[in-house]
Amino acid sequence: xxxxxxxxxxxxxxxxxxxxxxxxxxxxxxxxxxxxxxxxxxxxxxxxxxxxxxxxxxxxxxxxxxxxxxxxxxxxxxxxxxxxxxxxxxxxxxxxxxxxxxxxxxxxxxxxxxxxxxxxxxxxxxxxxxxxxxxxxxxxxxxxxxxxxxxxxxxxxxxxxxxxxxxxxxxxxxxxxxxxxxxxxxxxxxxxxxxxxxxxxxxxxxxxxxxxxxxxxxxxxxxxxxxxxxxxxxxxxxxxxxxxxxxxxxxxxxxxxxxxxxxxxxxxxxxxxxxxxxxxxxxxxxxxxxxxxxxxxxxxxxxxxxxxxxxxxxxxxxxxxxxxxxxxxxxxxxxxxxxxxxxxxxxxxxxxxxxxxxxxxxxxxxxxxxxxxxxxxxxxxxxxxxxxxxxxxxxxxxxxxxxxxxxxxxxxxxxxxxxxxxxxxxxxxxxxxxxxxxx
Numbered sequence: 246x247x248x249x250x251x252x253x254x255x256x257x258x259x260x261x262x263x264x265x266x267x268x269x270x271x272x273x274x275x276x277x278x279x280x281x282x283x284x285x286x287x288x289x290x291x292x293x294x295x296x297x298x299x300x301x302x303x304x305x306x307x308x309x310x311x312x313x314x315x316x317x318x319x320x321x322x323x324x325x326x327x328x329x330x331x332x333x334x335x336x337x338x339x340x341x342x343x344x345x346x347x348x349x350x351x352x353x354x355x356x357x358x359x360x361x362x363x364x365x366x367x368x369x370x371x372x373x374x375x376x377x378x379x380x381x382x383x384x385x386x387x388x389x390x391x392x393x394x395x396x397x398x399x400x401x402x403x404x405x406x407x408x409x410x411x412x413x414x415x416x417x418x419x420x421x422x423x424x425x426x427x428x429x430x431x432x433x434x435x436x437x438x439x440x441x442x443x444x445x446x447x448x449x450x451x452x453x454x455x456x457x458x459x460x461x462x463x464x465x466x467x468x469x470x471x472x473x474x475x476x477x478x479x480x481x482x483x484x485x486x487x488x489x490x491x492x493x494x495x496x497x498x499x500x501x502x503x504x505x506x507x508x509x510x511x512x513x514x515x516x517x518x519x520x521x522x523x524x525x526x527x528x529x530x531x532x533x534x535x536x537x538x539x540x541x542x543x544x545x546x547x548x549x550x551x552x553x554x555x556x557x558x559x560x561x562x563x564x565x566x567x568x569x570x571x572x573x574x575x576x577x578x579x580x581x582x583x584x585x586x587x588x589x590x591x592x593x594x595x596x597x598x599x600x601x602x603x604x605x606x607x608x609x610x611x612x613x614x615x616x617x618x619x620x621x622x623x624x625x626x627x628x629x630x631x632x633x634x635x636x637x638x639x640x641x642x643x644x645x646x647x648x649x650x651x652x653x654x655x656x657x658x659x660x661x662x663x664x665x666x667x668x669x670x671x672x673x674x675x676x677x678x679x680x681x682x683x684x
Contacts, residue, residue: 249281254291268392269404278646283310286662288646296641297670299658300648304465304613305523307501308569308578309659315529318568322560329560331358331553337563344570345536348506349519352538357550358558362496362522363391365533366459368552369518370395372535373457373490375551376544380412381455383446383489385419387467390459390494399459402467417446419460420473423606423617424625432473440479452487457517462508465497466650469608469615477512490517496533500524501573501660504583504611511610517541524660526569532562573660582660586611589667590656597671601678603628614656627652632681639677645670 257279267275281291286309289295298306308315322337329335342356359365370382384390386401397404398411418426420439427438447455458480464470484491493516498508502524505511518541522533573579594614598604605619618628633649640647648655
């Protein structure tokens with residue numbers, strides 16, 4: 246590991262502020278954190294200060310920073326061949342598809358590779374429309390599906406509003422008991438009433454016009470909204486009743502994040518299409534894709550699929566996927582995520598909430614958690630942006646890199662995080678909350 250040079254950090258910051266245009270940001274006030282390196286669940290800056298990465302960057306660093314087996318695989322592939330056009334066959338691409346399908350199981354038989362999660366959702370929507378002959382796609386208001394044409398309009402949050410150029414998108418409310426739209430008081434009520442609402446939307450929009458229901462296995466950016474008992478099974482039943490396909494967006498919630506290879510495997514359903522990216526190779530090289538069952542893949546045996554990307558199945562990305570899935574399997578990293586969630590994060594975050602009234606609710610599973618922060622536990626009024634900014638500063642000062650969204654802190658470490666690292670992070674969260682509450 247090279248010793249970071251503070252002058253390189255200053256240069257990196259100056260170059261960024263002079264020449265880099267950042268996403269989802271007003272450019273003038275930005276003061277980006279300059280990262281020099283990382284290993285496992287830790288990153289450091291150019292002054293040599295270390296931070297626990299409890300953001301996993303953008304909730305994608307599932308296998309942790311700089312896993313040696315992935316680095317080695319990328320280097321070996323670079324020595325073999327660095328680019329193969331998607332029309333040709335490539336060993337790494339075939340092996341990557343084989344590994345992914347081995348974890349998804351039946352009835353899935355093919356993988357269409359993309360550059361990331363947004364274009365994975367684009368192509369899943371395209372497939373659903375083509376095979377059903379229908380146009381509309383139903384998605385939840387509390388959702389994020391990417392920043393391309395149809396994906397951003399499928400997104401439910403504020404980011405779709407300046408970008409509503411795609412057709413055929415209808416939104417509905419999914420279950421969220423803590424801030425229920427349905428006056429529910431129990432998880433069972435929330436599930437039943439949310440399903441009733443969804444069915445009313447289907448009927449009102451016209452079942453014969455709806456190609457697919459697209460939903461995140463566990464909505465992530467919207468708040469780590471774990472589906473209540475029976476909800477996903479109920480969506481599956483509605484989709485079957487009305488001839489609608491289910492697309493599960495597992496971009497953020499897949500490959501160990503929820504303690505399962507795919508989030509939906511923990512809820513007893515099988516989707517019609519699955520989209521993925523992020524955790525499949527922890528973003529070491531950009532990659533995503535659509536997992537397709539034989540019934541849908543066969544629809545394009547004699548009919549051209551009208552979609553493609555120059556870098557679909559890029560060999561460097563494919564080699565990193567093979568190495569990542571193999572390492573996660575051999576090192577039982579998915580099982581570690583499940584155990585860390587059940588044995589360390591769940592009780593530790595519950596204890597934190599019991600101590601700090603600002604934490605209105607703790608929710609999550611695996612290494613996928615959110616703290617819903619409120620001014621008043623009774624009214625559940627969200628804390629202000631100023632409070633969130635102060636809390637972020639306290640966490641950074643104490644050596645923890647957080648994931649912040651609206652009035653929430655998302656606790657989303659890599660799947661390789663250790664019990665000791667969780668214990669260290671819980672102390673930092675506790676100290677930060679105490680500092681903000683006493684200010």
